Every structure is written in structure tokens, then in C-alpha cells.
Amino acid sequence: MVRIGTVAYLATHPTQLRSIIQWKVWHTPVHERDESKECESLKRCFHFLQETSRSFAAVILELHPELLVPVTLFYVILRGLDTIEDDMTIPLEKKEPLLRNFDQILDQDGWTFTENGPNEKDRQLLVEFNVVIEEFKKLKPAYQTIIKDITKRMGNGMADYCSNAEHNEVGVNTIKDYELYCHHVAGIVGEGCTQLFVEGGLANPALLRRPELHESMGQLLQQVNIIRDVREDLDDKRRFYPREIWSKHVDTFEDLFKPENKEKALAVNSEMILNALQRADDCLYYLAGLKEQSVFNFCAIPQSMALATLELCFQNYDVYLKNVKITKGDACQLMTESTQNLQLVCEVFKRYTRKIHKRNNPNDPNFLKISIACGKIEQFVETIFPSQKAPIDAKKNPASAEEAERSRKEAEETKWDNIYMVIAVVLTISIITGLMLIAAWLAGARFDIAIHQFKEQLGNFLGSGGELRNATSTVAATPSSPGHSEL
Amino acid sequence: MAPIKVLVTGGTGFVGTAIIKAFLSLPNPSQYAITALDINPPSPGTQSFSQVRYVRGNVLQREDLKKVFEEARPHVVVHTVGVYHTGPERYSLKGKGWETVFEVNVEGTRNVVDMSKEAGVRALVYTSSVTVLLDELDEDFRNADETWPTGRATTSYGRSKAIAEDLVLAANKPDFATCSLRPCVIFGPNDPATIPIIHGCIIKGETPFILGDNNNLQDYVYVGNVADAHVLAVRNLLNSCTAAGEAFFITNGEPVSARDICISIWKEFDHVPPFQITIPSGLAWWMGLGSEWWSWVSGTQGTFSRGVILDATKDRYVSISKAKRVLGYVPRVSLPDAFRISCQYFKQKFKDQERK
Numbered sequence: 001m002v003r004i005g006t007v008a009y010l011a012t013h014p015t016q017l018r019s020i021i022q023w024k025v026w027h028t029p030v031h032e033r034d035e036s037k038e039c040e041s042l043k044r045c046f047h048f049l050q051e052t053s054r055s056f057a058a059v060i061l062e063l064h065p066e067l068l069v070p071v072t073l074f075y076v077i078l079r080g081l082d083t084i085e086d087d088m089t090i091p092l093e094k095k096e097p098l099l100r101n102f103d104q105i106l107d108q109d110g111w112t113f114t115e116n117g118p119n120e121k122d123r124q125l126l127v128e129f130n131v132v133i134e135e136f137k138k139l140k141p142a143y144q145t146i147i148k149d150i151t152k153r154m155g156n157g158m159a160d161y162c163s164n165a166e167h168n169e170v171g172v173n174t175i176k177d178y179e180l181y182c183h184h185v186a187g188i189v190g191e192g193c194t195q196l197f198v199e200g201g202l203a204n205p206a207l208l209r210r211p212e213l214h215e216s217m218g219q220l221l222q223q224v225n226i227i228r229d230v231r232e233d234l235d236d237k238r239r240f241y242p243r244e245i246w247s248k249h250v251d252t253f254e255d256l257f258k259p260e261n262k263e264k265a266l267a268v269n270s271e272m273i274l275n276a277l278q279r280a281d282d283c284l285y286y287l288a289g290l291k292e293q294s295v296f297n298f299c300a301i302p303q304s305m306a307l308a309t310l311e312l313c314f315q316n317y318d319v320y321l322k323n324v325k326i327t328k329g330d331a332c333q334l335m336t337e338s339t340q341n342l343q344l345v346c347e348v349f350k351r352y353t354r355k356i357h358k359r360n361n362p363n364d365p366n367f368l369k370i371s372i373a374c375g376k377i378e379q380f381v382e383t384i385f386p387s388q389k390a391p392i393d394a395k396k397n398p399a400s401a402e403e404a405e406r407s408r409k410e411a412e413e414t415k416w417d418n419i420y421m422v423i424a425v426v427l428t429i430s431i432i433t434g435l436m437l438i439a440a441w442l443a444g445a446r447f448d449i450a451i452h453q454f455k456e457q458l459g460n461f462l463g464s465g466g467e468l469r470n471a472t473s474t475v476a477a478t479p480s481s482p483g484h485s486e487l
Numbered sequence: 488m489a490p491i492k493v494l495v496t497g498g499t500g501f502v503g504t505a506i507i508k509a510f511l512s513l514p515n516p517s518q519y520a521i522t523a524l525d526i527n528p529p530s531p532g533t534q535s536f537s538q539v540r541y542v543r544g545n546v547l548q549r550e551d552l553k554k555v556f557e558e559a560r561p562h563v564v565v566h567t568v569g570v571y572h573t574g575p576e577r578y579s580l581k582g583k584g585w586e587t588v589f590e591v592n593v594e595g596t597r598n599v600v601d602m603s604k605e606a607g608v609r610a611l612v613y614t615s616s617v618t619v620l621l622d623e624l625d626e627d628f629r630n631a632d633e634t635w636p637t638g639r640a641t642t643s644y645g646r647s648k649a650i651a652e653d654l655v656l657a658a659n660k661p662d663f664a665t666c667s668l669r670p671c672v673i674f675g676p677n678d679p680a681t682i683p684i685i686h687g688c689i690i691k692g693e694t695p696f697i698l699g700d701n702n703n704l705q706d707y708v709y710v711g712n713v714a715d716a717h718v719l720a721v722r723n724l725l726n727s728c729t730a731a732g733e734a735f736f737i738t739n740g741e742p743v744s745a746r747d748i749c750i751s752i753w754k755e756f757d758h759v760p761p762f763q764i765t766i767p768s769g770l771a772w773w774m775g776l777g778s779e780w781w782s783w784v785s786g787t788q789g790t791f792s793r794g795v796i797l798d799a800t801k802d803r804y805v806s807i808s809k810a811k812r813v814l815g816y817v818p819r820v821s822l823p824d825a826f827r828i829s830c831q832y833f834k835q836k837f838k839d840q841e842r843k
Contacts, residue, residue, distance in 0.1 A: 354702060362750045362759060368823045371747040375704050379742055379804065382630040390635040 006328075016329025023332035027339065029062040030294040041131040045072060048125045048132070052079045055305070059298045066200045067295070070143040073136050074192060077106065077151055080113075080126055085158045089117035092162060099159040103152035105129075106136050106144075142199050150192035157184030171239030171253065175275065178242040179219065182226075186218030193299075202292040213289070216282030217299065223276040224306040227269070227313050231257075232323055245271050248365075257320050265320050270364050273314050277356070277373045280307060280349060281380035287342055288384060300338040304348050308334055311352040315359050346381040353377045490520040491725065494561035494608075496546060496599060497568035498523025501679055502614060502670075502713060504534055506565055509714035511536055522559040525568075546595035549602070556606040563721050566599045566655075567614040571644045573680050578624075578642060578794030585643045592647035593654070600658050600665075610664045610724035612717055613655040617671040617706065617736060617805060618645035624794055627703070627802040633734050633809050642794075652734060659732035664724040667734040668716055671805070675710030675825070676832035685752045686833065694753060694760040697746050699768035699800030704742035706804045709825035712818045713737055719814040735810040739818045739825070742804035751823070755830030768800040 010017040035043070049072050050057045060071050081102050084095060094115075098105075105111050110130045116123035125132075136144065161181065172178045194214045197203035207213060226233070226240040233240060239253050249264035250256055256265045283303050290296045308326050313319050326334075337344050357374040360367055392404045441447065493510065497503040503523065510519050522540045529535035542559070544551040546568050570591045571577070576584045596613065603611050619637040621628050622645025628635075637649040652667045659665040674681035688694050716737045723730040753759065766774070775793035782792075810816040820828070 357702070357744070360747070362754065367754070368743070368747060368751040368826070371743045371751075372741045372822060375742040375744070375804075378704060379630055379806075383806065383808075386630065388627070388629055388631070390631070392636075 010329070013327075013329065016327055019329040019333035019336065023336050027336065030297065030339075031062055031064055031068070033061055033065075033068060041134045042069065044128065044131045045069075045076060045135050048076050048079075048128075052076065052122050052125060055302065059301050062294055063298055064200070064202060064292055064294045067196060067202065069135065070139055070147070070196055070200075071193070071298075073132060073139065074147050074150075074196065076125060076132055077102075077136070077147060078154065078189065079122060080129060080132070081151065081155055081158065083116060083120055083122045083126055084113070085162065087116050087120050089120075090115060096159045096163055099155040099162065102155040103148045106133060106148060106151065109133060109137075143196060146192055146195045146199065150188055154184060154188050157188070160184075170243065172242045174244045175242050178240065178244075181240065182219050182222040183215065186222035187215045188218070190214035190216075190218035197290065197295055202290070202295045204289040204291060207286065207289040210285075213282050213286040216279040217286050217303065220276055220279040220283055221302055221306050223272070223279070224309050224313075227272050227276065228309055228319065228324060231320055241268065241272060262317055266315055266317060266361070267365055269313065269317075269319060270315060270361070270370060271366050273310055273356075274366050274370050274373055276306075276310055277353075277370070277377075280353070280373075280377050284342070284346060284349060284377075284380060284384070287345060293339075296342075297339045300342075300345050301335055304334045304338040304345060305331065307349055307352045311355050314356050315361055315364075343385050346385055349377055350381055488518075490518055491563060492520045492522070492559060492561045493563045493565060493721065494522045494524060494555070494559050495565045495567065496524045497566075497614075498539070499525040499527055499529045499535070499541065500567060501675070501677065502673065502710060503565075503567045505675065505710045505714035506567065506717045507536060507539055508534065509711070509718045511538060513718070522555075522561065524555055546598055547590060549598055552598055552602045553605075556602045556608075560606065561603075562609050563725065564599065564603050564608050564611045565614070565717055565721065566596060566611060568595055568599075569614065569616075569648065569651075573684060577644065578792055588643040589647045589650075592644070593650050596651035596654055600654055604658065604663055608663065610721065611655065611658075611666075612720045612724065613652060613665065613667045614713075614717070615652040615655075615667040615669045615734065616644070616648045617669045617738070617803075618642065619649040619652055619669060619734075620805070621645070621671075621803045624797040624801070628805065629704075629802045630804060630806045632806045633736060656732055656734065664728050664731040666720055666724060666730040666732065668713070668720055668737050668810075669734055670713045670716070670737040671706035671708050671803075673708055673710050673713055674829055676829050677836075678710065678829065681707075682752060682829055682833055685749050686756060688749065689753060689756060689758045694749070694758065695762050695764050697763055697765045698771050698796060699766075701744050701746045701765075703744060703800055703802045704804045705745050705748070705802075706738035706742050707748060707822060708737060708739045708818070709820045709822070709829075711820050711825070712739060715819060716810060716814065716816050719816055723814055730813050733809075733813065735814060735816070736805040736807050737810055737816065738805060738807055739822050740807045741818075741822045743822070745799055748826075751826055752830060755826060756834065768796065771796045771800065 010020070033046070038046070046061070049060060053060075053075065056075060060068070060075060063071055081099065084090065084098050084102075087095075090098075098113075111133055112129050113126040116126055136147070139147075161184070172181055191211065191214050194203065194207050198205050198208055230241060234254075234257065241253065241256075243253075246253060246256055246268045249267055250261055255261055256268060287296065287300055287303070290299060305326065308330060309324075312324055312326055316324065318324050334348065337348050353374045357371060360370050360374075364370070437447075495503050495507055498507060498521075503525065507521055507523060510516065510521055513519070516538070521536075521538070522542060524542050524544050524546075526543070526545050528543060529541060535541065540559075542555050544555050546552060568591065570588055572579075572584055572588065579585065600611065618640060620631060620635050620640070622640035622642040624641050637652065638646075640646045640649055652669075655665050655667055672681055716735070720730055720735070750760070772793055775791055775796040778791035779793060807816065807818075
């Protein structure tokens with residue numbers, strides 16, 4: 001159901017509408033799942049994927065067939081874990097062992113969990129978790145090992161936070177703690193995905209030797225979520241902004257939301273964004289290691305969205321008042337641009353980086369650091385896609401100078417080839433036309449009449465044109481045309 | 488082990504002083520015995536070091552040099568002497584200034600290289616400049632590296648430095664290793680140009696004007712990092728020698744827009760532009776031309792010229808991957824810290840001047 005507000009918005013923002021239409025019309029999935037071959041339990045897993053994730057379902061469902069099921073199950077399993085962690089109605093003594101042993105649950109046929117509170121939105125997933133386990137058992141053992149390992153580490157990480165009284169009372173303390181938290185909920189997922197891609201032969205194995213790259217992929221996504229959801233989290237009594245950052249400006253976290261502290265709140269906002277922005281070049285580097293289009297899309301779309309969200313939140317006080325979101329049109333444009341190639345994604349990063357740079361506030365304590373972070377992204381893009389080429393130095397490198405001379409000559413030759421081609425085409429057409437005219441003449445065509453009529457019509461046309469232009473002197477216009485009197 | 492004898496030309500200058508300080512701050516400073524050669528003795532207010540022997544001499548006087556080399560018998564020479572112009576003279580292609588620049592930068596370097604060879608010096612590190620490439624003012628340079636050919640610069644400084652650098656690198660031989668470091672705009676405490684010039688805009692009321700779209704990136708480097716690079720280069724030439732015959736860009740590896748640098752420096756002096764006006768780079772170029780004409784007609788010197796505009800509105804940044812890879816160079820002091828340290832120094836200095 002399309003709301004009237006949306007219609008009005010799109011009617012007044014044609015570029016947004018264009019982006020949406022472009023995406024809907026032109027985007028064809030790289031791979032599509034084949035529902036006819038799926039059994040009931042797998043169908044149910046896909047159903048849960050679509051139920052529990054708004055943003056990820058679309059990209060997961062287009063994944064390469066090799067990875068479609070493993071990644072889907074990976075996602076719903078972690079979602080199940082998350083549903084237990086989030087639920088405040090489960091007492092800690094029950095919750096902690098569940099989280100810590102969740103990897104073992106994957107071995108228990110028919111395991112389900114019905115003790116989630118009635119308001120937990122994804123509770124149905126755990127009620128029917130047996131279907132997930134059933135499908136999990138059918139995966140290749142290598143994939144099972146990877147998923148289990150990540151589940152175990154993530155569950156332990158979550159349990160640590162749940163049982164940590166300080167974390168629950170005051171939130172995150174230092175920037176290091178904050179990054180560690182993001183590591184447990186997102187960085188590890190980046191690691192798991194990378195292992196799955198490499199195992200499936202769809203990414204460069206070198207990615208596993210550069211763990212900081214997939215760490216940054218997860219960190220950027222998670223940090224952007226935390227920055228954007230600060231209001232929602234406050235309302236739910238959660239705080240992820242590290243004290244180390246906000247305590248420079250206000251005494252309590254709640255003070256950030258007071259209207260009189262607007263300036264200070266924005267200073268906190270920009271430091272949080274700076275922290276996330278410094279991960280952007282790693283993410284581009286990571287994307288360069290992906291071999292397969294659907295995997296690239298899967299990774300690139302969320303990153304582009306994250307950078308656009310970062311730009312939207314930057315120096316935007318609305319973040320503290322309500323939920324901000326990038327527009328549907330922008331999202332569609334980003335998806336179109338993120339499903340082609342790395343160069344286009346680099347352009348997206350550059351575009352949003354420049355927007356951030358433009359809004360950088362000279363009075364902000366991190367003004368220069370933000371400027372440097374922006375410059376670093378541009379320089380990085382320049383290292384993978386240089387926009388300039390070193391000119392050839394004839395003095396120092398005669399070999400390449402010769403080569404340049406040769407390529408110049410080649411270019412010259414191609415130019416003349418093109419000219420000859422055009423001349424040949426024009427000649428052929430003229431000869432054929434001439435032959436046809438001669439044939440027509442031989443057959444008795446009266447060209448003189450045709451020309452007369454043509455002239456007459458042309459004269460009429462020009463005459464009437466003159467009339468229109470000079471309506472007051474229509475009489476004068478007619479004799480001024482010599483063609484008429486001669487007729 | 489006998490200490491390695493190092494001769495630093497321009498040893499009381501801005502960069503020379505920093506290089507000596509970097510040598511003396513090594514974990515084992517007695518490993519090096521340093522002689523500082525300069526046309527000026529250490530001036531009051533600049534740092535001088537008791538462990539260093541200061542010698543007065545002019546690189547243009549071969550006799551002077553000969554004596555110094557015979558006395559010091561250096562194993563290593565670090566040649567930092569060079570002159571440059573700021574303001575409109577930087578872009579002028581004739582006149583006395585142009586000749587002095589060539590004399591000191593080219594002939595001075597030739598003399599030092601010749602003397603070093605005669606005296607059996609093992610290694611020479613030359614302080615070149617990023618301008619050997621970047622002073623082709625009409626061009627943008629985005630992440631250029633050392634494979635780019637030099638010799639196209641249009642300023643006296645860039646051209647003279649390129650010629651001198653070629654001299655130095657051509658002299659490289661197995662028993663006389665040379666390399667060339669090309670720092671970008673250097674700043675630091677007591678820096679004679681960068682910070683004073685940018686600070687000067689506050690008094691002249693020039694801070695509200697933004698030239699160009701502010702998207703063009705430029706490189707800066709802290710003097711301490713430049714000094715580190717010199718020490719690394721000396722050690723490389725004495726050990727693995729992988730840097731011999733090579734040139735290296737030395738920057739902070741943090742390209743930023745010139746406007747943002749200015750704002751950060753003004754902020755350190757508690758100045759925030761009261762308002763901002765953007766002058767598009769196309770318009771600015773014509774204003775520069777107009778200003779040059781006006782200077783010519785009126786016979787006065789304006790601060791504005793096409794060169795200044797091009798310097799401010801073009802992309803001018805390079806890659807330091809080679810220095811990182813070969814020399815192990817890491818910019819230890821980041822730009823924000825470096826600006827804070829430097830401006831703190833100048834604030835104190837201005838305060839002291841007021842008191843006098």
C-alpha cells in the first residue's frame with residue numbers, strides 16, 4: 001500500500017523516483033533461488049530469513065547457489081542467538097548457558113525454544129528452530145564447522161556482556177570496549193562470511209591473511225547502526241556510545257539529548273563518525289578481494305548504505321531526536337551502483353566522503369581529523385584506480401619513449417582508417433543513389449516536374465513561415481519571394 | 488667502535504637543526520659525530536647542541552668547503568642547503584632572485600658533491616623537494632609516485648632542485664652512495680615560512696576567502712618526520728644500501744585541503760573566520776591575472792597572482808609508499824599533533840615579542 005505522502009514526495013523529487021524505477025526495472029538478480037527444488041524445511045528457513053531481516057534478505061537471496069543456503073542458515077542461526085540475548089524477560093542464569101552453548105544446540109535434533117517473551121518479534125524462529133537444525137545438518141561439513149565456530153565465539157561474547165553488571169549499568173566505557181563490542185557482534189560475522197566465501201572458492205584466500213580488513217567490514221556496519229540508532233537505543237535503555245567520547249562534553253549520557261547541549265551532542269556525533277569513517281578504506285580494500293559478482297553485491301550494498309547513512313547522520317542533530325533513514329530513492333540508487341563493479345562503489349564512497357567534508361564544521365574539535373580521514377579515502381581510491389598516468393620520460397627511458405611513439409603512430413593510423421571508412425560509405429551511398437536516379441530517368445521519370453513542385457511547396461512553406469513571423473505585412477511577403485513570380 | 492662522522496650542510500637551518508636533533512635522539516647518539524656547516528652561526532633562539540661542532544662556511548666557496556671537508560673527514564654528508572622564495576617571487580621567472588636560487592641550489596650542490604667525492608665520503612643524502620614534480624603549476628597531481636619524470640617544473644625553485652637532484656643521483660656509485668629525499672611543505676616550531684604565512688592572513692583579514700571548491704588535496708609534513716626520514720636514509724645507505732640512486736617523496740601521508748589546514752592553524756591562534764566567501768577557481772585565476780597586471784602597471788607587489796591561485800586550487804599530493812617500503816619511513820607525528828605542537832611554539836614566541 002503506497003501512502004499519499006510517499007506519492008507526493010516522489011512527485012516532487014523526480015530523481016528519487018527515477019532511481020527507484022531504474023532499480024525495479026533494470027536490476028536482474030545474478031542468481032535466483034529455485035523454489036521448486038526446495039524441501040519444506042528449507043522453504044521455512046527462507047521464510048524466517050525474510051521475516052527477520054529487512055535489509056539483508058534481498059542480498060542473501062541473490063547469492064551464488066553454492067553459498068545461498070549456508071549464508072541463509074548462518075544468518076538465521078545468529079538471529080536466533082540475538083533473539084535470546086535481546087530478551088530481557090529471560091533470567092540471566094537461564095540465558096547465559098543458552099548463549100554459551102548455542103553451537104551445541106545445532107547438534108540437537110528437534111531443539112526448539114518457547115520461553116521468549118510474547119513481545120519478542122522473532123520468537124517464532126526459535127519456536128520452530130528444529131527446521132533450521134534439520135537444514136544445518138545437510139550442509140557441507142566445512143561450512144558447518146565455520147558456522148559453529150562463529151556461533152560459539154559470538155555466543156560467548158554476548159554472554160560476557162550480559163553477565164557484566166557494569167556494561168548493563170553504565171554502558172560502554174572506553175573506545176576500546178566499544179570496538180570490542182562491535183567485534184563480538186559484527187567483526188566475527190565478517191570473519192565467518194569471509195571463511196564461507198573462501199571455502200566456496202568465491203573470494204581471494206589472501207583475505208583470510210588480512211583479518212583487519214573483514215574486521216573493518218563488520219565494524220563499519222555496526223558502528224553506523226549504533227550512531228544512527230542512538231535515540232532508539234536510549235528509549236530502550238541501552239547505550240553503546242563509549243563514555244570516553246561523550247564524557248569529554250557532558251556529565252551523563254542523558255545530557256546529550258538536552259536541547260541546551262546541542263553543540264556538545266554534535267561534537268560527540270562527529271567523533272563517533274570519525275571513528276567509523278577511518279574504516280572505510282579497509283572496506284574498499286576488502287571488496288577488491290571478492291571474485292564473484294553476487295558475493296560482491298552482498299558485501300558492497302550494505303557498505304555503500306552504511307557510508308550514505310554516515311553522511312546523513314554527520315552533523316545532523318535529528319539523530320538525537322528521531323530515527324533517521326536514507327530515502328528509498330537514494331537506497332535504490334546506491335543498490336544500482338553497488339551491483340556493478342568496484343570502481344563505481346569507489347565513486348560512491350568518494351561522493352559521500354566529499355559531502356561529509358563539505359559539512360565539516362571548523363568549530364568541531366575533530367575538524368582536522370575528519371578532513372584527514374576524508375582525504376585518506378580519496379587517496380586510497382586513487383591508489384586502486386589511478387586517475388592519472390605518469391607521463392613518459394624520453395630522457396630516462398628511451399624504450400618506453402619508443403613505445404609511446406609507436407602507440408602515437410598507431411593512433412594516427414586508426415584515425416585515418418576511420419576517415420577512409422567514412423569516405424567509402426559516403427561514396428557507396430552516392431553511387432547507389434546516382435544509379436537509382438539514372439535508372440529512374442531511363443524509365444522516363446519527369447524530374448523537372450518533381451523539382452518544380454518541390455520548389456513550389458518550399459516557397460509556400462517559407463512564405464507561410466514569413467506570414468507567421470510578420471503578420472502585419474502579409475502582402476509584402478509574397479512578392480518578395482522571386483520563386484513565385486517565376487512560376 | 489669509532490663513531491660515524493656526519494657532516495650536515497645547512498646545519499643551523501630549520502631542517503638541518505631538526506636532522507641533528509633526530510641523530511642525537513637516537514638510542515645510541517654517540518654512534519655519530521656531527522659537524523654542522525652553515526653560512527650562519529646558530530642564531531639566538533634556535534636550538535644548538537653542545538655535542539655538535541659548528542663550522543661557518545659557504546657552499547658557493549669551494550675553498551671554504553675544501554677546508555671543512557679536510558678537517559671533518561666525514562663518512563656521510565647530509566646536504567640540506569637550499570634557498571627558495573615565498574610570495575610573488577616564487578613564481579617569477581627572471582631577475583636576481585631567479586639567479587640566486589640556481590646558484591645556491593645547483594652550484595652549491597655541485598660543489599658539495601664534488602668535495603664529497605674528493606674527500607672519499609661514503610654516502611650522501613640530499614634534501615630535494617616535492618616541487619621537482621609538483622611545481623608544474625598548471626597540472627593536478629593525484630597520488631603521483633617517484634616514477635613520474637621531473638624537469639617540467641615552472642618555478643625557479645622546482646627547476647633548480649630538479650637539476651641538483653639529477654646531479655646527486657647521477658653521482659651514485661658503489662663506493663659513493665647517494666639518495667634524494669623530496670619533502671613537501673614542511674612546518675614545525677620555528678618554521679620560517681608555512682605557519683607565519685598562514686598566521687599572517689589573520690591580521691590581513693584574508694581568512695574568509697575560500698579559493699576554489701575546497702576539494703583539492705595537498706600534502707604537508709612535520710619537520711620531525713622529515714628529520715626521521717633523513718636519519719633512515721643515512722642508515723640505509725650505510726647498511727643495506729637499497730636506497731642508493733633513488734628519490735623518495737616524504738610527506739605526512741595525510742593529504743588534506745589547503746583551506747582545512749589554514750582553518751586548523753587559525754583555530755590554534757583562536758581565530759575563526761567571521762564569514763566565508765567562496766571564489767570559484769576560474770574567477771580566481773582571472774583575479775590573479777588582473778592583480779599581476781596591476782602590480783606591473785603600478786610597480787607595486789601584490790600578494791595575489793596566478794601562481795598563488797594555482798598553488799591553492801590544484802590537487803597536489805603524492806604517494807609515500809616507496810619511502811615506507813624502502814626506508815621503513817613512518818610519519819611518527821600526525822598532522823593534528825604536529826600543528827598543535829608548532830602553533831603552541833609560535834603562540835609563545837608572539838607573546839614574548841609583544842612583551843619586548
